[in-house]
Amino acid sequence: PQQLPLQGKKVIITAGGTRERLDPVRFIGNDSSGKMGYALAEAARDLGAEVILISAKTNLSAPTGIMLISVETAAQMSQAVQAQFKTAAIVIMAAAVSDYRPKQVAKEKIKKTAVTLTLELEKTPDILATLGQNKQQQYLIGFAAETQNIAEYAQGKLTAKKANMIVANDVSNRNAGFNVSTNKVTIFRPNQGPLDLPLADKHVIAREILAQAVEDLKLN
Ligand code: PMT
Numbered sequence: 001p002q003q004l005p006l007q008g009k010k011v012i013i014t015a016g017g018t019r020e021r022l023d024p025v026r027f028i029g030n031d032s033s034g035k036m037g038y039a040l041a042e043a044a045r046d047l048g049a050e051v052i053l054i055s056a057k058t059n060l061s062a063p064t065g066i067m068l069i070s071v072e073t074a075a076q077m078s079q080a081v082q083a084q085f086k087t088a089a090i091v092i093m094a095a096a097v098s099d100y101r102p103k104q105v106a107k108e109k110i111k112k113t114a115v116t117l118t119l120e121l122e123k124t125p126d127i128l129a130t131l132g133q134n135k136q137q138q139y140l141i142g143f144a145a146e147t148q149n150i151a152e153y154a155q156g157k158l159t160a161k162k163a164n165m166i167v168a169n170d171v172s173n174r175n176a177g178f179n180v181s182t183n184k185v186t187i188f189r190p191n192q193g194p195l196d197l198p199l200a201d202k203h204v205i206a207r208e209i210l211a212q213a214v215e216d217l218k219l220n
Contacts, residue, residue: 011044078124100124159190167209170186
């Protein structure tokens with residue numbers, strides 16, 4: 001039988017929304033369900049890859065035949081990705097990573113005393129940008145969740161983060177992006193025109209993203 005295109009290749013995929021703690025019972029989070037990342041993990045597995053799925057908390061169950069690493073924060077996700085990065089062939093950042101986190105994490109539950117409460121936030125590590133700086137053979141795929149100027153912002157991220165591909169979701173479409181089972185994306189790559197994919201189930205989108213990467217890597 002013919003060998004699968006990602007046989008013997010390690011693929012790292014991040015999924016879900018990170019949580020940044022304020023205190024022992026509260027956090028700053030986002031609406032990512034993990035569906036896009038888990039669909040990518042299944043698609044990569046079905047192409048023969050050794051899949052490492054680094055996931056923030058979701059309601060999804062672990063796909064079979066995949067190594068699942070559970071994390072909570074952007075810093076933990078960053079650490080888990082770095083630990084696997086060196087030997088990876090493809091890295092896909094489908095997670096919605098918090099850009100900011102509370103500067104202080106309260107050890108005890110914050111009490112309701114003052115009339116107003118001001119939170120001071122600091123930037124989290126930009127995982128994709130760091131990978132872009134340190135990449136060798138790795139093919140890097142980032143996502144961009146945009147509501148306007150999609151092409152301009154996606155092109156900007158492609159260059160700034162030194163990615164091989166940016167998958168832009170039009171999150172202004174209510175059947176695309178966060179917490180739905182379908183998506184509508186445009187694929188951006190250096191030296192290639194944008195590729196518009198029609199609205200489809202996230203599993204279909206995932207297979208198409210990987211097919212494009214396999215073609216770019218000349219693994220087919
Ligand atoms: O999980 P679902 O409900 O299925 O929804 C899927 C999704 C909308 C979350 C997904 O398709 C998606 O778009 N993920 C990225 C969302 C996002 O945070 O986009 P961004 O434009 O803020 O970030 C750009 C890229 O940098 C992303 O690949 C992100 O993972 C990465 N990033 C962002 C911040 C940070 N500190 N480190 C990062 O690596």
